[in-house]
Amino acid sequence: MKFQRFFALFVMDIKKTIREPEALFMVILFPLILTAAFGLAFGSFGIGESTYDLAIVNSDGGPWSQSLIGNVNTNQIFNPINYADNESAHFDLVQGKIDAILIIPVNFSESCDSYWSNPLNGSEWINVTVELYVDGGSLIATSAIPPVINQIIMTTLFGESSAVATPINLGSPSLIAANKFSQFDFMVPGLFAFAAIFLIMTVSSTIVEEKSKGLLRRIYVTPTSPSEFMLSHGASNMTFAAIQTGLIFVIATLLGFKPAVGWENYVMVFLCVLVFALCNVGFGLIVASIAKNSGTATGLSFAILIPQMFLGTFVPVPQTVAQFVPSYYVTDAVTSLFLRGAPVFSPTILFDLLVLSIVSILVFVAGVFVFKKYGKT
Secondary structure, X not given: OOHHHHHHHHHHHHHHHHHOHHHHHHHHHHHHHHHHHHHHHHOOOEOOOOOEEEEEEEOOOOHHHHHHHHHHHHOOOEEEEEEOOHHHHHHHHHOOOOXXXXXXXXXXXXXXXXXXXXXXXXXXXXXXXXXXXXXOOOHXXXXXXXXXXXHHHHHHHHOOOOOOOOOOOOOOOOOOOOOOOEHHHHHHXXXXXXXXXXXXXXXXXXXXXXXXXXXXXXHHOOOOOHHHHHXXXXXXXXHHHHHHHHHHHHHHHHOOOOOOOOHHXXXXXXXXXXXXXXXXXXXXHHHHHHOOOHHHHHHHHHHHHHHHHHHHOOOOOOHHXXXXXXXXXXXHHHHHHHOOOOOOOOHHHHHHHHHHHHHHHHHHHHHHHHHHHHOOO
C-alpha cells in the first residue's frame, strides 16, 4: 500500500462528504441537533432537584393539619398550591396542570389527638384516610411522590425522632459532597455511541452510490488496491467520528454537562469512539457489498443500527441483553469515565476497550473481505 494513494483517497472522501448535503447532515448536523434536543428536554431534570406541583385541599383546619401543611412547605421537592375544593383540584390534575393532590380529611386533627391520648389502645383512635391522587401519566411522579408524602405524615405525627424508644441509636450522619447529575448527564454517554452508529448508513450509502456511478470500476483500473480504498474510507469516517465526538461534547457542555474528570478521561473517550467508528465502517462495507441501490442500503443499515441504538445507548435494558451489541461497551466505558470518574486504566475501562477493539477489528476485516469478494460491482 502506498501512502500517497491512500492519502489522496482519504482527502477525496473528506471533500465528497463536505460537498454532499445529505452526508454532511448525518455526520455534522445530526449529532448537533440530537444533543441539543436531548439537552433541552432532559437537562433541567436533576436528581434531587425536581419539583412537583402539589394541590392541597384542607378540609380539617385544625392545628395538626396546619402542621402537616407546614412540613409540606418545607420539603424542597414540592411546590404546594392551596385549593378550596376537591373538584377544581381534580380538574387541574386531569389537565396536567398539577402533579398530585393531597386531601386532608375533616377529622385529621381529632385523629392525631386521639392517638396521642392513648397511643397503646387502637380501639380509642379515630381512624381517617389522607387521600393522595397522583398524575398517572408521569412514571416518575407516581413512584417518587407517595413515599415522600408518607414520610411527611410520619414526621407530622411523631416529629423528627421516633416515638418508640429502642436500644439502637443512629449516629448523626456525616455529610459528604456528592455530584447531582441531571437526566441529561446520564444520557450523554449514550449520545456518543448513538451518533457514531449512523456511520453505517453513511458508509453504505456512499459506496453504493459510487458503485452505481461506476466510480469504483474506474478506481480499480488504476494502480489503487482495494485495501487502500477501504482503509481510506475507514480513516475518513473515523475522522468524522472524532469531529462528531467533539461537537457532542461542546453542545453538551453548553447545556450543563460538566464531568469533573481529568484530561486523560477525555482522551480515552475519544479513543473508544474511534474504535467503535471502525466497527461501524465494517458494518457499512458489509451492507454496501449486499445492497444494489441506496434504498436497500438504508434498509439494511437500519437492520444493524436499530439493535445497537436500543440495546447499547441510553435506553435502559438488561445488561445480559445489551452486552451482545458493540455500542454497549462504548456507552459503558464513557459512563464510567465521565460519570463515575473511573481511571483510564481501571479493569472496567480496559475490558470495555478490549472487547470493543476485538469486535471492531473482526467486523472491519469481515467487511473488507466481503467487499473484496462481492462489492466491486
